[in-house]
Each structure stands twice: as C-alpha cells, then as structure tokens.
Amino acid sequence: MFMRKVELRQLAEECDMNDEDFKEFCELFTSFGSIFDLSLVDDTSDIVIVKPNEFLSNLSKAFDNPPNSKMYTENGIITKTTAREMFGANQGETFMSVLALVGMVAVVPGGKYAEDETHEVCYYMPCARKRKQERFMDKEAVRLLLNNRSPINFVNFEVAFTNFMLKHSFAQLQSSTDENRTNIECTDNSNIITMTYRGDEIEVKRMKKFITDFHMMPSCAINVM
Structure with a gap:
C-alpha cells in the first residue's frame, strides 16, 4: 500500500527512466489517482501511496468502526497503540504520518497533551470527537x-x-x-x-x-x- 519514494525511484531506474521522466511519471499518475506521491504536498515527505483505493478503504473501515477509547471519542486523541488497532501493527504510524501531512490530525509531542501520562507522541483529530x-x-x-x-x-x-x-x-x-x-x-x-x-x-x-x-x-x- 505504501512505498518509499527512493524505492520507487530504484524501480524506475531499472526501467531506464531518467529523473525528469520519473518526476513526470509521479505527477501524471498522481493526477490520475493511480498513485499518491505525498512529496507533491510536502517536499520533505518520502511516502508514496501506491494503492490509493486500498488506502481509502482501510481509512473508511477504521472510521466506520472507531476504537473503543474515550480518549478518541471524547477528546480526539489517537495514541500509537490506538493507531495500531485502527490501521494494523505495521502501518499504524505510516497512516498517521499521511493524515498529519494532509492536515487531518495534529501531531502532539510527548508531554504536550495534558491528560497523557505516557509522554509519548500522540495525534489530535478534532473530527473524531463525539460531544455536544x-x-x-x-x-x-x-x-x-x-x-x-x-x-x-x-x-x-x-x-x-x-x-x-x-x-x-x-x-x-x-x-x-x-x-x-x-x-x-x-x-x-x-x-x-x-x-x-x-x-x-x-x-x-x-x-x-x-x-x-x-x-x-x-x-x-x-x-x-
């Protein structure tokens, strides 16, 4: 579902694709929705979503079946543990990196959330809250x-x-x-x-x-x- 852009670049080199062609490839296929090169949103990102439909499907399933966590439903806080429950042990942090990049969640450094006793990085998703x-x-x-x-x-x-x-x-x-x-x-x-x-x-x-x-x-x- 995800690939580092450097890995995709290596595959392009095996196909004799030069830097300019590779750049055009990423831009064109992102515009088609075949891939999503996140460096086009933030040039510091090295993440490419190579299966956008699967990504969106997993995202939809996670939000349709939210975790049983008061921190999530009442305060919009997603811990690393919650992220793994929502998106899988191997892809939880990558999903959160993508959501942070597109502005759906704020990254909360350790110790920056008043009710967190772990002092680990967590994420704030305002739209997750279910309150008045x-x-x-x-x-x-x-x-x-x-x-x-x-x-x-x-x-x-x-x-x-x-x-x-x-x-x-x-x-x-x-x-x-x-x-x-x-x-x-x-x-x-x-x-x-x-x-x-x-x-x-x-x-x-x-x-x-x-x-x-x-x-x-x-x-x-x-x-x-």
Whole structure:
C-alpha cells in the first residue's frame, strides 16, 4: 500500500527512466489517482501511496468502526497503540504520518497533551470527537469570518491552529467538553486560549485558568496560518 519514494525511484531506474521522466511519471499518475506521491504536498515527505483505493478503504473501515477509547471519542486523541488497532501493527504510524501531512490530525509531542501520562507522541483529530457543540456566540471573543472561496475548513484550520500553538514550549493541549472547541493552555501564565468553530466563522478567546472573567485575545495572536 505504501512505498518509499527512493524505492520507487530504484524501480524506475531499472526501467531506464531518467529523473525528469520519473518526476513526470509521479505527477501524471498522481493526477490520475493511480498513485499518491505525498512529496507533491510536502517536499520533505518520502511516502508514496501506491494503492490509493486500498488506502481509502482501510481509512473508511477504521472510521466506520472507531476504537473503543474515550480518549478518541471524547477528546480526539489517537495514541500509537490506538493507531495500531485502527490501521494494523505495521502501518499504524505510516497512516498517521499521511493524515498529519494532509492536515487531518495534529501531531502532539510527548508531554504536550495534558491528560497523557505516557509522554509519548500522540495525534489530535478534532473530527473524531463525539460531544455536544458549543452554540452560543461569545461577544468578547475575536471573530474570524470565513468566505466560501476559502480552502480552509474546520478540520484543517483547527489542526493548523493546534500545530502552530504546540510549537511553543509553554503550550499544552487540553481536553474540551465541546465538539467544536480546541483548548490550549499557556503553562507559563496559566492562560487558556480557545478556538471555537461556528460554521462560517471561528472564535478565538483567551481566559485565565479556573477564573470566569474572560479577556479579549490580542488580534496579533490569531495569525496562525
């Protein structure tokens, strides 16, 4: 199902294919959907999906039959163990690498998820959560309006927000009681930054941990893309 691009390149050399022909081959057959060369999405990737239909089928089966894990269904957290249960012992991490590359999951470094005691890398998939949604608008939050031409949807925007915030040493992902909200704690000053999706707009807000007095988040802090 997966192949390293260097391995595919070796096969191409055996067929007397030069570098330019190999590049055109990968681009053409990716456009046909016969393969999926992930280096066309991120040039640092060395993964080629050589059986896209099988990949999508396995992905569909995994999501149609989610793991019996509260971390997954309530918090959208996929541990390495859960990934192996979903996609197989040998391909779990590769599947997660692909999902991270296309923006479906955020990579959470060890110690960056508040409820994780293993301090291992895990993954955050916002769309996996099965909770109630926060529907009441917050007048004190910074509001970002989305237009119909925007290529950014709820999943990849929230993932991008999480990835950006977790680059900072003081940031830690917190669990959320709402399906459409992501919480990041700033451990250096006990602030909680929340991002809430509301269909055609996104709300971003900062509050003090354990304090109900909310404060508007500076507009400069929302430039996460």
